[in-house]
Amino acid sequence: MKYQPLAIADVVLMTPQVFGDERGFFMETFRQNEFEAHCGNYSFVQDNHSKSRRGILRGLHYQLKQPQGKLVRVTQGRVFDVAVDLRRDSPTFGDWVGVELNDENRQMLWVPPGFAHGFYVLSETAEFSYKCTDYYAPDDEYSLRFDDPTLAIKWPFDGEPQLSDKDRRGLALADCPTYD
Secondary structure: OEEEEOOOOOOEEEEOOEEEEOOEEEEOOOOHHHHHHHHOOOOOOEEEEEEEEOOEEEEEEEEOOOOOOEEEEEEEOEEEEEEEEOEOOOOOOOOEEEEEEEOOOOOEEEEOOOEEEEEEEOOOEEEEEEEEOOOOOHHHEEEEOOOOOOOOOOOOOOOOOEOOHHHHOOEOHHHOOOEO
16 A cells, blocks of 8 residues: 555555456455554544535535544545544644545545535436544534635536535534634
8 A cells, every 4th residue: 555645644545456357356355454654543443435417516514512533435427525624733724635536546535523525426326435433413514615615625516516404504614613
């Protein structure tokens, strides 16, 4: 596995080594000791899998009292994946990083606790899989506005994104509770 810290150093792009032939391919998607060496001492307690259609935007979500680190990947299709630093004491507070994750590059993104996370579907459909360091707590979930001008995220939109009601009601960064 190749580990590449991004512009926000705590967010890490992971590229697996893929072994393939006419029968198909094999890749290791996670190894605890290497992950800890490159990303920190985290344990995962929950795995999630979703499927979405082109133009769907999910996020930007985070939990405040039970912050979740997320190791995300796309098993089918293409998405533009975004992490926003919400740690007030961080020199990159309010900054974002975005990468395309897809079933061809097979890359994964480590989004540590303290970040809002979201993705926009670029293909007809996309299946998105992720491991979480804490359990989903619906009463602790927040949604940061995807289009907050303070963030100025350069989403690769093709038309108007489709949002859930929760994400339509997302808060601007100035109004969001953040991590101390």
